[in-house]
Amino acid sequence: AAKDGGRGRYHFYSNDLHSAAEERSKVEEDLRDAIANGSLELFYQPVVCSHDDTIAGFEALLRWNHPTRGWLSPSKFIHIAEDTGLISAIGEWAIRTACNDLAQWPENIRCAVNVSPVQFSNPQLPSIITNAVARSGIAPSRLELEITESVFLNDDEGTDAMFTALKRVGVRLALDDFGTGYSSLGYLKKAPFDKIKIDQSFVRGATEPGSRNGAIITSITSLAKALGMDTTAEGVETLDELDLVRKLGCSHVQGYIYSKAVNTTAIARLLASGPQMKAQGYRSARGPRQTM
Numbered sequence: 299a300a301k302d303g304g305r306g307r308y309h310f311y312s313n314d315l316h317s318a319a320e321e322r323s324k325v326e327e328d329l330r331d332a333i334a335n336g337s338l339e340l341f342y343q344p345v346v347c348s349h350d351d352t353i354a355g356f357e358a359l360l361r362w363n364h365p366t367r368g369w370l371s372p373s374k375f376i377h378i379a380e381d382t383g384l385i386s387a388i389g390e391w392a393i394r395t396a397c398n399d400l401a402q403w404p405e406n407i408r409c410a411v412n413v414s415p416v417q418f419s420n421p422q423l424p425s426i427i428t429n430a431v432a433r434s435g436i437a438p439s440r441l442e443l444e445i446t447e448s449v450f451l452n453d454d455e456g457t458d459a460m461f462t463a464l465k466r467v468g469v470r471l472a473l474d475d476f477g478t479g480y481s482s483l484g485y486l487k488k489a490p491f492d493k494i495k496i497d498q499s500f501v502r503g504a505t506e507p508g509s510r511n512g513a514i515i516t517s518i519t520s521l522a523k524a525l526g527m528d529t530t531a532e533g534v535e536t537l538d539e540l541d542l543v544r545k546l547g548c549s550h551v552q553g554y555i556y557s558k559a560v561n562t563t564a565i566a567r568l569l570a571s572g573p574q575m576k577a578q579g580y581r582s583a584r585g586p587r588q589t590m
């Protein structure tokens with residue numbers, strides 16, 4: 299019965315499939331093949347330093363090149379991967395792939411990988427990461443794990459132990475989508491985050507008159523600074539938004555204003571062209587979105 303509420307989410311394949319359950323098992327089957335036949339790919343989106351527009355690193359974002367549906371974004375399949383446990387294999391593959399790609403890039407470049415709460419509750423995660431880091435030869439501090447507040451939902455000794463173990467591995471930790479979940483300052487007290495990622499819902503509309511978002515962003519950045527953490531503003535699209543999040547103290551910026559997530563060939567070309575990114579303006583403040 300718990301799945302009934304999610305029925306609408308699975309309108310993914312053709313409508314002649316009778317049930318959400320059938321549709322899900324089709325996605326599941328295709329996803330199993332995807333892992334085996336290499337049709338999953340990591341794309342990378344630049345994360346840019348606020349003060350000088352240089353590339354600090356990238357966030358790895360999963361894409362699925364489906365045999366009949368074309369490129370699919372994670373919102374179409376991550377929840378199914380999580381429900382079926384396939385996320386463990388996908389997540390491990392993503393960590394290994396990101397480490398191997400990092401090994402091809404300059405040493406000052408970091409890379410963030412999203413970690414599902416399902417992976418986070420697997421006691422094997424620290425050793426999976428240790429192995430991936432060792433095999434690729436990268437410094438562990440170049441790898442950043444993005445974790446959402448939902449890992450604190452079943453907050454227990456296991457959660458604390460996982461944070462301790464991950465810090466011992468030497469990777470960085472980022473709190474993703476901050477402000478959208480059960481945001482509690484208690485998380486910031488107990489968990490050793492290196493970065494807070496301010497969710498794009500706070501950036502969007504922040505430049506509108508009367509918006510409360512700017513005050514919220516300001517309080518997050520000053521809190522982060524006091525705790526010695528970086529902040530990334532997510533989803534920055536316009537020059538006005540960029541000016542604002544800089545002014546409000548975000549140390550890093552990520553968004554279509556610089557680039558969407560692109561494949562490794564495009565990343566190699568980008569890095570070869572120098573450390574600087576150019577803010578392009580994905581859409582104007584009022585107008586419709588431009589195609590890039």
Ligand code: C2E
Pocket residue numbers: 343358359360371372373376389392411412413414444474475498532533534535552553554555559
């Ligand atoms: P996220 O980690 O918060 O990633 C940021 C999302 O915002 C990405 O969507 C990115 O493409 C999008 N984005 C970035 N800049 C802009 C912008 O300026 N405007 C707009 N409108 N959107 C922007 P994407 O790639 O579709 O990923 C969605 C979510 O799927 C991610 O949210 C993350 O939670 C999850 N995800 C992606 N890759 C993985 C993965 O490898 N493992 C796991 N467990 N989850 C993943």
Ligand code: MG
Pocket residue numbers: 357412444474
């Ligand atoms: Mg993320």
Ligand code: MG
Pocket residue numbers: 474475495497532
């Ligand atoms: Mg996010």
Ligand code: MG
Pocket residue numbers: 475
């Ligand atoms: Mg998100």
